[in-house]
Amino acid sequence: MPSLLGNIFKSWSDYSKGNEEGGFHKYEHMYAMAIDLNKCTGCNACSTACYAENNLAWVGEERFGARQAMNWMRVERYFDEPNIGNETSDSLDHGASFLPMMCQHCSAAPCEPVCPVAATYHTVDGLNAQIYNRCIGSRYCANNCPIRVRNFNFYDNAQTAWPAPMDQGLNPDITVRSKGVMEKCTFCIQRIRGASDTAKREGREIQDGDIQTACQQTCPTSAITFGDLLDETSKISKAWKRQQVELGVYKQNKENPEMRGYRVYEELNIDTKVLYLERVREV
Amino acid sequence: MSEQEHLTHEQTRDIDENIAWAKINKDVLKSMENPRAGYWVALVGCMLLFSVMIFAEVWQYNYGMGDALLNTSHMWDLYISTFVFWIGMSHSGTLLSAILHLVHADWRKPIYRFAEAMTTFSLMTAGIFPVIHLGRVWNFYWVMPYMSDRGIWPNFRSPLIWDAFAITSYLTSSVLFLYIGMIPDLAICRDSATGWRKTLYTFMSLGWRGDDAQWRNFRFTYLMIACFLIPLAVSVHSIVAMDFAMALMPGWHVTSFPPYFVAGALYSGCAAIISLFIALRYFFKFEEYMTMPILDKVCKLTFVIAMFWTYLNLIEFASVWYGHDVPAKEVLLAKAFGPYSPFFWSMVVFGSVLPFSLLSKCVRRNMKIMMTVSLLLNVGMFLERWMIVTPTLSLGYHPQAFNVMWPGWVEWAMVGGSFGWFGMLFLIFVKVFPCVSMYEVKEMVYHRKRHAEADEDAMIVLHTGVPGPKKSQETGGA
Amino acid sequence: MSGSTTTSIRKTKRVLGLFSDFDQAFNVITDIKHYKVPGISVDDVTLKSPIEHPEIEEVLGERKCHVPKFSFVGGLVGFCFTFLFLASAQANFLAQPQGGKPVITIPSNIVLAYEMLILFGVLSTLTGFVLGARLMRKPKGLYDTAITVDQIGIVVEVSDDEIQPLKAAFKMHNVLEVHEESLT
Numbered sequence: 001m002p003s004l005l006g007n008i009f010k011s012w013s014d015y016s017k018g019n020e021e022g023g024f025h026k027y028e029h030m031y032a033m034a035i036d037l038n039k040c041t042g043c044n045a046c047s048t049a050c051y052a053e054n055n056l057a058w059v060g061e062e063r064f065g066a067r068q069a070m071n072w073m074r075v076e077r078y079f080d081e082p083n084i085g086n087e088t089s090d091s092l093d094h095g096a097s098f099l100p101m102m103c104q105h106c107s108a109a110p111c112e113p114v115c116p117v118a119a120t121y122h123t124v125d126g127l128n129a130q131i132y133n134r135c136i137g138s139r140y141c142a143n144n145c146p147i148r149v150r151n152f153n154f155y156d157n158a159q160t161a162w163p164a165p166m167d168q169g170l171n172p173d174i175t176v177r178s179k180g181v182m183e184k185c186t187f188c189i190q191r192i193r194g195a196s197d198t199a200k201r202e203g204r205e206i207q208d209g210d211i212q213t214a215c216q217q218t219c220p221t222s223a224i225t226f227g228d229l230l231d232e233t234s235k236i237s238k239a240w241k242r243q244q245v246e247l248g249v250y251k252q253n254k255e256n257p258e259m260r261g262y263r264v265y266e267e268l269n270i271d272t273k274v275l276y277l278e279r280v281r282e283v
Numbered sequence: 284m285s286e287q288e289h290l291t292h293e294q295t296r297d298i299d300e301n302i303a304w305a306k307i308n309k310d311v312l313k314s315m316e317n318p319r320a321g322y323w324v325a326l327v328g329c330m331l332l333f334s335v336m337i338f339a340e341v342w343q344y345n346y347g348m349g350d351a352l353l354n355t356s357h358m359w360d361l362y363i364s365t366f367v368f369w370i371g372m373s374h375s376g377t378l379l380s381a382i383l384h385l386v387h388a389d390w391r392k393p394i395y396r397f398a399e400a401m402t403t404f405s406l407m408t409a410g411i412f413p414v415i416h417l418g419r420v421w422n423f424y425w426v427m428p429y430m431s432d433r434g435i436w437p438n439f440r441s442p443l444i445w446d447a448f449a450i451t452s453y454l455t456s457s458v459l460f461l462y463i464g465m466i467p468d469l470a471i472c473r474d475s476a477t478g479w480r481k482t483l484y485t486f487m488s489l490g491w492r493g494d495d496a497q498w499r500n501f502r503f504t505y506l507m508i509a510c511f512l513i514p515l516a517v518s519v520h521s522i523v524a525m526d527f528a529m530a531l532m533p534g535w536h537v538t539s540f541p542p543y544f545v546a547g548a549l550y551s552g553c554a555a556i557i558s559l560f561i562a563l564r565y566f567f568k569f570e571e572y573m574t575m576p577i578l579d580k581v582c583k584l585t586f587v588i589a590m591f592w593t594y595l596n597l598i599e600f601a602s603v604w605y606g607h608d609v610p611a612k613e614v615l616l617a618k619a620f621g622p623y624s625p626f627f628w629s630m631v632v633f634g635s636v637l638p639f640s641l642l643s644k645c646v647r648r649n650m651k652i653m654m655t656v657s658l659l660l661n662v663g664m665f666l667e668r669w670m671i672v673t674p675t676l677s678l679g680y681h682p683q684a685f686n687v688m689w690p691g692w693v694e695w696a697m698v699g700g701s702f703g704w705f706g707m708l709f710l711i712f713v714k715v716f717p718c719v720s721m722y723e724v725k726e727m728v729y730h731r732k733r734h735a736e737a738d739e740d741a742m743i744v745l746h747t748g749v750p751g752p753k754k755s756q757e758t759g760g761a
Numbered sequence: 762m763s764g765s766t767t768t769s770i771r772k773t774k775r776v777l778g779l780f781s782d783f784d785q786a787f788n789v790i791t792d793i794k795h796y797k798v799p800g801i802s803v804d805d806v807t808l809k810s811p812i813e814h815p816e817i818e819e820v821l822g823e824r825k826c827h828v829p830k831f832s833f834v835g836g837l838v839g840f841c842f843t844f845l846f847l848a849s850a851q852a853n854f855l856a857q858p859q860g861g862k863p864v865i866t867i868p869s870n871i872v873l874a875y876e877m878l879i880l881f882g883v884l885s886t887l888t889g890f891v892l893g894a895r896l897m898r899k900p901k902g903l904y905d906t907a908i909t910v911d912q913i914g915i916v917v918e919v920s921d922d923e924i925q926p927l928k929a930a931f932k933m934h935n936v937l938e939v940h941e942e943s944l945t
Contacts, residue, residue, distance in 0.1 A: 518876065
């Protein structure tokens with residue numbers, strides 16, 4: 001009991017701080033990503049790697065068509081509007097572009113405040129984490145996610161997705177989710193934990209390049225960069241700085257408007273942590 | 284039948300002031316024994332509907348939420364719109380019993396008991412939906428802030444937790460309000476009942492004997508709880524509105540949602556009161572208590588609230604339109620011209636155009652037409668809630684996730700079954716407990732008669748200059 | 762009810778008079794109040810009625826009612842307790858980074874504390890009612906089922922030599938029935 005009230009009085013000033021004053025952060029790491037769309041060929045290898053790494057259940061054609069799929073990472077295709085339905089042969093050439101989309105691990109994630117049981121929360125690594133065995137499946141988080149990257153286990157997928165010998169191929173570092181649970185991209189948290197454990201065992205700080213996400217590792221064109229933004233020397237911090245994109249703002253103050261870097265839904269002030277580098281093409 | 288017709292057309296006063304008190308007791312107590320056959324038909328129908336819901340829930344429990352055809356964009360759909368519908372329905376009981384109590388509108392007295400019961404049971408129905416829509420329904424109690432060894436708490440920032448708190452408060456308070464208002468009536472039942480009813484009423488009347496001290500405490504208690512209930516009712520539906528308004532989705536993130544929801548709640552509740560009024564009047568032969576002038580007043584009240592709701596609806600559209608927020612504007616346009624537009628325009632017709640029929644006295648005085656109109660008003664309100672939840676989910680922000688979804692059979696079974704569950708509870712209640720407040724009808728008769736006599740005396744003094752007989756000896760009847 | 766009698770005469774009987782009309786009962790109590798019935802004070806009188814008669818306080822005097830105090834205290838306790846409870850729980854959350862939001866969120870805690878203000882207020886009002894109206898106790902004293910139909914009862918606690926004047930007063934105002942029982 002003394003600790004109950006003691007905590008309030010001890011750190012009231014910390015606890016009552018909002019976003020404007022920096023909030024209650026005390027982050028140890030700030031994992032972030034950068035995806036160069038110039039390099040992306042839309043091959044879907046990242047998505048496949050994610051299926052393999054994170055024990056994602058495949059649901060079959062029918063349920064995929066009903067949009068009940070479990071793809072944490074999806075490569076979205078967009079076409080330039082004037083070319084839709086255009087009969088000319090160069091429409092495909094000019095229209096199609098790809099956008100690999102996964103959970104953006106927003107620093108001010110809209111999914112977090114609405115979860116009734118706090119199953120989705122922010123870790124000190126700057127990750128937006130999901131606790132599967134706390135989740136009761138109210139699905140409010142998914143409704144409040146503007147990017148719709150949260151996947152819900154509408155069926156008992158674990159029973160059907162991996163018939164007999166295939167369950168041997170499941171990744172032992174990560175759970176198989178039961179029905180009625182929300183799941184989403186974790187930035188391969190099992191790899192982050194593994195790398196930090198190794199670093200601890202070897203008595204050193206975690207270094208840039210220790211952690212590779214599955215999608216990054218698989219990407220044939222190395223379009224994906226991953227790392228810690230708090231580490232000034234890491235590739236990812238350099239990439240963000242080079243593009244003059246920073247966290248914690250809803251409008252980037254770029255000296256050079258030619259810079260290709262952007263974050264999705266910046267105007268919603270959700271503060272996403274994935275930097276996209278716009279595709280450049282001939283007109 | 285001819286006598287009823289006669290009553291229907293001739294009634295001009297809210298209640299006959301010369302009705303004997305013993306007759307009030309007799310009529311109401313009789314209603315608990317022998318309703319018309321229609322009552323039993325309705326009860327069995329409701330139980331069947333409810334069993335469909337049980338089947339659907341067992342199915343969903345075993346096979347997951349997928350057969351409701353929910354998908355990655357449409358996570359809530361009919362579950363939450365039905366939840367909002369039932370929460371809304373619960374608000375008019377409070378309007379009739381608490382607000383009209385405070386403003387001393389005594390015509391509420393014969394009809395407020397069943398409206399209060401409607402509040403309680405529609406809350407019980409509404410409370411089911413946030414629970415059954417959970418993916419892991421067996422863990423629903425995790426939203427309660429209980430002390431756990433692991434120091435795990437719910438997230439108090441979530442509007443769903445506010446819902447849990449608000450609904451718990453509202454359900455508890457409205458059950459107690461219903462019960463406290465019923466204690467003097469339970470004493471009446473106790474004094475004339477036999478068998479299991481005697482045991483039940485003796486227990487429930489808590490030893491009420493009509494002492495002056497009891498009445499005084501009763502008056503204060505009733506007043507205090509009425510004062511608590513009004514802000515509670517408003518806050519409950521505001522919080523339900525915040526489920527949407529606190530989200531950032533286009534079409535949900537609207538500041539005017541709380542008052543809009545409260546108005547819609549009162550509206551659908553008033554329409555439901557009209558439906559139940561007509562049903563009870565028929566089932567229990569309450570033509571003398573649930574009179575045409577009272578129905579008339581409820582209809583007028585419904586019309587006023589309908590216009591208020593329409594206004595807030597237009598305000599919401601206007602603020603979205605002139606806000607120039609592109610996604611929100613697209614959702615608004617999709618409501619009107621997209622795949623869900625038939626339901627949207629039905630909502631406009633049933634919710635905003637149909638209430639104008641209440642201006643006609645012929646409509647208000649015709650039971651069959653009124654039954655139809657009141658049910659259609661509620662259809663409109665149900666569509667309203669659906670049109671709040673679903674078009675937003677079908678569009679939202681992200682183009683990849685745009686899709687149109689039609690609810691699966693599990694969802695429809697749950698929606699239909701909820702009506703069965705509500706009807707079942709309500710019908711059992713009105714059979715076991717007096718659904719017309721006997722002591723308050725007596726009060727109404729007593730005070731109206733006093734007023735009439737006082738007026739008469741005043742008229743005599745006015746015309747003759749001689750004070751008339753002070754008080755009639757028959758006051759109170761016998 | 763009989764707390765303020767200072768006479769040394771022991772109250773031995775309890776008498777119930779039933780009247781068909783509130784005005785008659787009102788007049789009886791007025792007579793008692795004006796000492797027209799020797800030995801009996803209004804404080805010994807209990808009115809039993811089928812409906813609420815606030816106007817009886819004109820003759821019975823303003824008797825205390827503590828229900829609003831219960832409501833007030835209940836509401837206050839509900840609000841303060843809930844706010845502290847929630848803030849303590851939040852201060853002890855296992856994961857403190859809240860995505861840049863404060864840990865102790867005052868607006869949402871006020872919403873919840875408001876709801877609990879009402880819940881606690883209602884429950885405490887109910888407690889006040891049960892205590893104040895002496896419900897949920899073994900019922901004692903005279904009672905007649907006609908009281909729940911349409912008759913007004915007046916219960917008076919009297920000593921032996923006060924019965925006759927009281928009955929006379931009852932008769933004068935057209936009493937329907939008189940019951941009596943002895944106090945043990």
